[in-house]
Amino acid sequence: xxxxxxxLTGICGSPGLALGRAYLxxxxxxxxxxxxxxxxxxxxxxxxxxxALERSDxxxxxxxxxxxxxxxxxxxLILEAHRLMLQDPMFVDExxxxxxxxxVNAEWAxxxxxxxxxxxxxNVQDEYFRERKSDLDFVADRVVRNLVGEAVxxxxxxxxGAIIVAHDLSPADTAVLLKTGRVVGFVxxxxxxxxxxxxxxRARETPAVVGAVRASEQVKPGDLLALDGxxxxxxxxxxxxxxxxxxxxxxxxxxxxxxxxxxxxxxxxSLDGFRVVLKGNMEFLEEIPSLLAHGAxxxxxxxxxxxxxxxxxxxxEEEQFEAYKAVLEAMGGRPVTIRTLDLGGDxxxxxxxxxxxxxxxxxxxxxxxxxxxxxxxxxxxxxxxxRASIYGSLRIMFPLVSGLSELREARSELEACRSExxxxxxRMGGRIPVGVMVETPSAAWIADRLAQEADFFSVGTxxxxxxxxxxxxxxxxxxxxxxxxxxxxxxxxxxxxxxxxQAGIPVAxxxxxxGEPAYTxxxxxxGFDELSMAAGQIAGVKQFLRRVSRADAVGLLDEAMQFxxxxxxxxxxxxxxxxxxx
Numbered sequence: 001x002x003x004x005x006x007x008l009t010g011i012c013g014s015p016g017l018a019l020g021r022a023y024l025x026x027x028x029x030x031x032x033x034x035x036x037x038x039x040x041x042x043x044x045x046x047x048x049x050x051x052a053l054e055r056s057d058x059x060x061x062x063x064x065x066x067x068x069x070x071x072x073x074x075x076x077l078i079l080e081a082h083r084l085m086l087q088d089p090m091f092v093d094e095x096x097x098x099x100x101x102x103x104v105n106a107e108w109a110x111x112x113x114x115x116x117x118x119x120x121x122x123n124v125q126d127e128y129f130r131e132r133k134s135d136l137d138f139v140a141d142r143v144v145r146n147l148v149g150e151a152v153x154x155x156x157x158x159x160x161g162a163i164i165v166a167h168d169l170s171p172a173d174t175a176v177l178l179k180t181g182r183v184v185g186f187v188x189x190x191x192x193x194x195x196x197x198x199x200x201x202r203a204r205e206t207p208a209v210v211g212a213v214r215a216s217e218q219v220k221p222g223d224l225l226a227l228d229g230x231x232x233x234x235x236x237x238x239x240x241x242x243x244x245x246x247x248x249x250x251x252x253x254x255x256x257x258x259x260x261x262x263x264x265x266x267x268x269x270s271l272d273g274f275r276v277v278l279k280g281n282m283e284f285l286e287e288i289p290s291l292l293a294h295g296a297x298x299x300x301x302x303x304x305x306x307x308x309x310x311x312x313x314x315x316x317e318e319e320q321f322e323a324y325k326a327v328l329e330a331m332g333g334r335p336v337t338i339r340t341l342d343l344g345g346d347x348x349x350x351x352x353x354x355x356x357x358x359x360x361x362x363x364x365x366x367x368x369x370x371x372x373x374x375x376x377x378x379x380x381x382x383x384x385x386x387r388a389s390i391y392g393s394l395r396i397m398f399p400l401v402s403g404l405s406e407l408r409e410a411r412s413e414l415e416a417c418r419s420e421x422x423x424x425x426x427r428m429g430g431r432i433p434v435g436v437m438v439e440t441p442s443a444a445w446i447a448d449r450l451a452q453e454a455d456f457f458s459v460g461t462x463x464x465x466x467x468x469x470x471x472x473x474x475x476x477x478x479x480x481x482x483x484x485x486x487x488x489x490x491x492x493x494x495x496x497x498x499x500x501x502q503a504g505i506p507v508a509x510x511x512x513x514x515g516e517p518a519y520t521x522x523x524x525x526x527g528f529d530e531l532s533m534a535a536g537q538i539a540g541v542k543q544f545l546r547r548v549s550r551a552d553a554v555g556l557l558d559e560a561m562q563f564x565x566x567x568x569x570x571x572x573x574x575x576x577x578x579x580x581x582x
Contacts, residue, residue: 005235005236005237005238005239005242006218006235006236006237007233007234007235007236008187008209008212008215008218008219008233008234008236009212009232009233009234010187010188010209010210010211010212010213010215010232010233010234011191011192011198011209011210011211011212011232012209012229012230012231012232013186013188013191013197013198013201013202013208013209013210013211013229013232014186014198014201014202014205014206014207014208014229015202015207015229015230015536016205016206016207016229016230016253017207017226017227017228017229017230017246017249017250017253018163018184018185018206018207018225018226018227018229019184019224019225019226019227019246019247019250020161020162020163020184020185020224020225020227021159021161021162021163021222021223021224021225022162022163022165022187022219022220022221022222022223022224022225022236023158023159023162023163023164023165023221024165024166024216024219024220024221025164025165025166025169025173032107032108032110032111032144032148033105033107033108033148034104034105034108035104035105035108036103036104037099037103037104037105038103039103041103042099042100042103045099045105045106046096046099046100046106048106048147049095049096049099049106049109049110049143049147052106052143052146052147053086053092053143055146056086056139056142056143056146057083057086059142059146060079060082060083060086060142061083063079064079064080081135082135082138082139082142084313085135085136085139086139086143090117091113091114091117091136091139094113094116095109095110095113098112098113106147107144107147107148110140110143110144110147111140111144114136114137114140117136118136118137137168138170158177158180158182158183159182160182161182161184162182162183162184163183163184163185163186163187163225163227164177164183164185164186164187165186165187165188165215165216165219165225166186166187166188166189166216167188167189167190167216168188168189168190168191168197169186169188169197174186174197174200174201183206184206184207185206185207185208185209185225185227185229186201186206186207186208186209186210187208187209187210187212187215187216187219187225187227187234188208188209188210188211188212188215188216189211189212189213189214189215189216189217190210190211191210191211192210192211197210198210200286201229202287202534204286204290205290205535205536207227207228207229207230208227208229209227209228209229209232209233209234212234215234218236219236223236223237224236224237224238224243226238226242226243226246257539260539260540260542260543261293261294261295261539263295263539263542263543263546264293264294264295264539265295266295266542266546268541268542268545268546269545269546270524270545270546270548270549270550270553271546271547271548271549272549272550272551274524274550276524276528276529276530276531276545277297277298277508277529277530277531278295278296278297278530278531278532278533278538278541278542279296279297279298279299279300279301279335279337279508279510279530279531279532279533280294280296280298280299280300280532280533280534280535280538281299281300281301281303281510281532281533281534282299282301282302282303282327283302283303283304283305283306284306285323285326285327285330287535288327288330288331290535291535291538293535294535294536294538294539295538295539295542296334296535296538297334297335298331298334298335298336298337298393299327299331299334299335299336299337299338299532300337300458300508300510300530300531300532300533301337301339301397301458301510301532302327302336302337302338302339303339303342304320304323304338304339304340304341304381305341305342305343307319307320307323308341308343314377314380316380317380317383317384317387318384320380320381320384320385321384321387321388324338324384324385324388324394325387325388325391327392328388328389328391328392328393328394329391329392331392331393332392333392333393334392334393335393335394335395336392336393336394336395337395337396337397337435337458337508337510337532338385338394338395338396338397339397339398339399339437340368340371340378340381340382340385340396340397340398340399340410341367341370341371341377341378341381341399342366342367342399342400343366343367343370343371366400367399367400368398368399368400368401368406368410369400369406371410372406372409372410372413375413378410378413379413379416379417382396382413382414382417383417383420383421385432386414386417386418386421386426386428386429386432387421387426387427387428389428389429389432390427390428390429394429394432395432395433395434395435395455395456396414396432396433396434396435397434397435397436397437397456397458398410398434398435398436398437399437399439399460400437400439400440400463401436401437401438401440401443401450402440402442402443403442403443403446404446404449404450404453407436407450407453407454408453411434411453414434433455433456434454434455435454435455435456435457435458436450436454436456436457436458437458437459437460437510438450438457438458438459438460438464438496439459439460439461439462439463439464439467439511440463440464440467441464441467441468441492444464444468444492444495444496445492445495447495447496447499447500448499448502448503450499451499451500451502451503451505452503454505455505456500456505456506456507456508457496457499457500457505457506457507457508458507458508458509458510458530458532459493459496459507459508459509459510459511459528460510460511461484461489461493461509461511461512461513461514462511462512463511464489464492464511465482465483465484465486465489465511465513466482468486468488468489468492469481469482469483469486469488469489483566483570484513484516484519485519485522485560485566485569485570485573486566486569487561487563487564487565487566487569490522490557490560490561490569491561493523493526494526494557497526497527497528498527501527506529506530507527507528507529507530508528508529508530508531508532509523509528509530509531509532510532510533514531514532514533514541515531515533515534515537515538515541516537517540517541517544518573518574518577520541520544520545520548521544521548521552521553521556521557521573521577522553522556522557522560522573524545524548524550524553525550525553525554525556525557526557544581547581556573556576559572560572560573
């Protein structure tokens with residue numbers, strides 16, 4: 001019997017299958033010496049540190065120039081955030097203090113300060129923000145390499161069809177590698193679904209497995225890798241039988257994808273004529289080509305938080321204006337729903353001090369509450385949105401609204417900004433639809449009142465489910481209770497849709513539930529006008545909607561809601577889907 005192949009297990013960074021030869025990149029930290037300085041050496045050491053910062057900044061400018069074309073715009077934004085870290089007093093001043101006070105060399109001081117900052121990130125609950133620890137490491141490693149005289153940003157000749165294997169990759173690494181067009185996949189020891197490698201790989205539809213722990217130690221250069229990004233596994237040097245099966249699966253998936261994409265320009269209309277508009281969720285400009293290629297009819301959720309994190313100060317009005325303008329222009333007149341900042345709790349932008357850490361940030365000062373408490377930040381964003389509105393079909397959406405007073409306050413701020421810009425003679429678009437993201441039980445149950453003053457609803461099921469069932473879905477002890485088909489959730493969704501219909505406003509869904517074909521039939525029955533999801537989910541949902549009738553869907557929903565537990569409803573729905581569609 002042959003020896004079993006090595007199987008590496010990690011996290012789905014980016015879905016899809018890839019087969020290629022391993023190309024190992026050594027991106028581990030450079031060893032850092034510790035040296036004691038004489039008093040007379042301190043000034044020279046501080047000068048050496050300043051020169052290393054300047055060299056690091058120049059290098060990032062160079063990398064940014066190499067990739068700042070076309071759909072690589074947002075990689076450039078990430079690199080710009082790294083440049084801002086090089087000027088951040090929390091980093092720079094602390095290193096200088098250590099060098100002067102403890103009389104230690106700059107390399108050692110950099111590592112000490114970053115270790116302290118990383119510890120602060122460890123206490124942050126939000127996964128996206130926690131993942132930004134890696135940005136600190138990338139910036140620090142660049143500075144240290146410049147201090148010790150090691151090569152930085154070396155050009156590498158990656159062979160065609162390579163799968164990059166590394167301990168971790170910086171945004172600069174990932175962006176430049178993908179720019180070559182030779183990379184078919186990524187495997188990293190570190191990282192999660194919100195790490196830069198995962199985000200960039202998903203945007204480029206390049207399969208990736210991240211968080212594979214010791215992959216870079218176990219894989220040898222030139223090993224044949226069968227990478228399953230969806231399942232988060234990598235087969236190393238698979239035997240012929242397994243390789244043949246993997247190739248067949250790749251061919252079948254590719255054929256399925258081609259077949260699905262043939263419906264790209266068709267509408268998602270049920271057999272009995274009910275039309276559902278399918279849109280995309282996004283946060284980076286470079287995701288737009290993929291969304292359009294998969295048939296997105298607009299952007300149902302543009303998350304704006306990424307511009308505010310990893311930097312010393314929030315972006316100014318001009319920077320935000322350019323970002324929103326670029327998205328609207330890229331969508332060529334298709335509707336774009338931009339969500340105002342969902343910041344707060346542990347996701348606090350640079351330049352804003354938090355007096356004390358919140359004990360329960362998920363229910364604290366976040367999203368629309370945060371914006372109304374920090375009106376300067378909110379008004380800057382609203383002004384930028386209004387200015388950008390002339391470049392496309394803009395819709396503005398307020399997140400985590402819990403009552404009518406918040407909607408009224410937010411709309412009042414929007415109108416105040418419109419009047420202000422008008423007095424300044426700034427051009428703006430006409431009437432902009434203003435909507436509410438329904439993701440709290442309170443908003444769900446007063447949806448009839450909110451519908452009188454909102455132009456549209458968009459349901460954020462991720463938070464709505466979490467708050468309805470009172471569970472933290474990031475908590476492994478209670479994550480099993482996260483049930484989209486819980487009867488309370490289904491009743492809430494139906495009530496929201498009914499309130500929207502009675503008021504004559506459209507109702508959309510932009511949470512994870514929207515992209516799951518297993519739930520599509522129920523959402524069709526409830527009467528959702530729009531569903532917004534990741535690019536790769538659009539074609540599958542569209543195909544499913546075109547095969548069913550809404551009348552049948554309504555009957556299925558009525559039967560499902562006769563059951564009492566989430567488990568019973570799941571069994572019933574899955575059995576019906578299997579019976580009807582195999």
